[in-house]
Amino acid sequence: MRGFVFSDREDILAQVLTFFRQKMEVDGAVYADNVGISSDFGAKKLYLLQGTSFSDNVSEALLEIFEKEKYDFIFITSTALGREVAGIISDRMGKEIIAEIFDFNLVDSRVRTKRFAWGGKTVTEEESDCTLFTVMPGVVEATKAQEKSEVVQVKMKDSRVSLVQSIPKTSSTVDLEHANVIVSIGRGIGKKESIDLIMPLVKAVKGELAGSRPVCLDYQWLSEDRQVGLSGRKVKPKLYIALGISGQIQHIAGMRGSKAVIAINRDKAAPIFEEADYGIVGDLFQIVPALVNALQR
Numbered sequence: 004m005r006g007f008v009f010s011d012r013e014d015i016l017a018q019v020l021t022f023f024r025q026k027m028e029v030d031g032a033v034y035a036d037n038v039g040i041s042s043d044f045g046a047k048k049l050y051l052l053q054g055t056s057f058s059d060n061v062s063e064a065l066l067e068i069f070e071k072e073k074y075d076f077i078f079i080t081s082t083a084l085g086r087e088v089a090g091i092i093s094d095r096m097g098k099e100i101i102a103e104i105f106d107f108n109l110v111d112s113r114v115r116t117k118r119f120a121w122g123g124k125t126v127t128e129e130e131s132d133c134t135l136f137t138v139m140p141g142v143v144e145a146t147k148a149q150e151k152s153e154v155v156q157v158k159m160k161d162s163r164v165s166l167v168q169s170i171p172k173t174s175s176t177v178d179l180e181h182a183n184v185i186v187s188i189g190r191g192i193g194k195k196e197s198i199d200l201i202m203p204l205v206k207a208v209k210g211e212l213a214g215s216r217p218v219c220l221d222y223q224w225l226s227e228d229r230q231v232g233l234s235g236r237k238v239k240p241k242l243y244i245a246l247g248i249s250g251q252i253q254h255i256a257g258m259r260g261s262k263a264v265i266a267i268n269r270d271k272a273a274p275i276f277e278e279a280d281y282g283i284v285g286d287l288f289q290i291v292p293a294l295v296n297a298l299q300r
């Protein structure tokens with residue numbers, strides 16, 4: 004079996020190559036200016052795409068590779084550009100696509116994949132003959148392979164799009180990586196309006212507000228740059244306060260470096276308590292105002 008992984012982000016390429024190299028022989032592709040570490044993660048051949056990249060010329064470059072090389076499976080990482088490229092490739096190759104998978108197994112020559120459904124509340128497991136997928140970032144932590152990749156330079160054609168102006172995102176000003184105190188909210192807060200109840204605590208501890216993946220990505224109660232976890236930010240504050248977060252491994256991967264952890268959860272069996280130095284079992288809507296009161300006194 005041979006697979007191919009494309010990502011415009013080197014860190015995500017490294018994760019996804021780590022995952023698939025255990026299952027099949029893989030080649031990879033990434034932008035040439037991302038060459039720093041990409042050749043360490045187990046792609047047999049690593050294509051470095053040179054030139055200004057937009058979805059049209061990246062797709063053309065990948066389609067040319069697919070004409071020369073035969074792959075059983077194509078995996079494109081689910082970034083903004085990756086999703087556009089995947090759509091173009093699906094159309095041009097006439098292939099169906101399964102989007103946003105986070106697990107992949109071959110069972111009796113069929114493919115079994117998992118992805119989230121219903122806003123992240125359930126997992127759908129599908130069996131298919133599909134050969135084209137987008138893959139969620141953070142599928143596993145990247146680890147180096149023993150062998151380095153053979154590097155192949157690819158000069159991309161010019162895009163039909165030209166860049167007129169580049170405006171940095173205003174939301175990316177949050178510096179979670181250097182915050183001393185982080186108050187992190189999970190699905191347990193129930194609705195966006197509950198953030199008003201959390202903000203007095205954030206102010207009282209002079210912290211930054213962060214969240215789990217459902218909060219930042221699925222429901223967008225917070226901006227995506229506040230997501231902590233395997234596919235979000237890796238933080239190491241002196242104090243991490245987890246409110247209504249269950250503590251799944253993908254979340255823990257982002258906050259494991261915290262010096263002290265306080266967890267508030269109404270489920271005493273929630274895995275977050277295994278990471279916590281101080282755990283409070285109870286309703287956060289009662290505990291948070293009481294904590295703020297105590298801190299203000």
Ligand SMILES: Cc1cc2nc3c(=O)[nH]c(=O)nc-3n(C[C@H](O)[C@H](O)[C@H](O)COP(=O)(O)OP(=O)(O)OC[C@H]3O[C@@H](n4cnc5c(N)ncnc54)[C@H](O)[C@@H]3O)c2cc1C
Pocket residue numbers: 105139140141142143188189190191192214215216217218230231232233234235236246247248249250251252253254257267268269270273285286287288
């Ligand atoms: C490839 C991949 C990458 C991922 N990357 C990330 C990532 O980077 N970051 C991330 O966070 N997740 C990530 N996830 C998702 C992760 O697996 C979990 O689904 C997610 O972390 C769960 O978020 P949560 O704890 O907010 O929600 P839930 O798991 O639904 O937990 C909510 C918690 O709130 C508690 N609760 C409810 N009401 C109250 C109340 N009133 N008071 C107190 N407690 C209450 C509940 O007991 C429960 O424990 C990833 C998943 C995959 C497959």
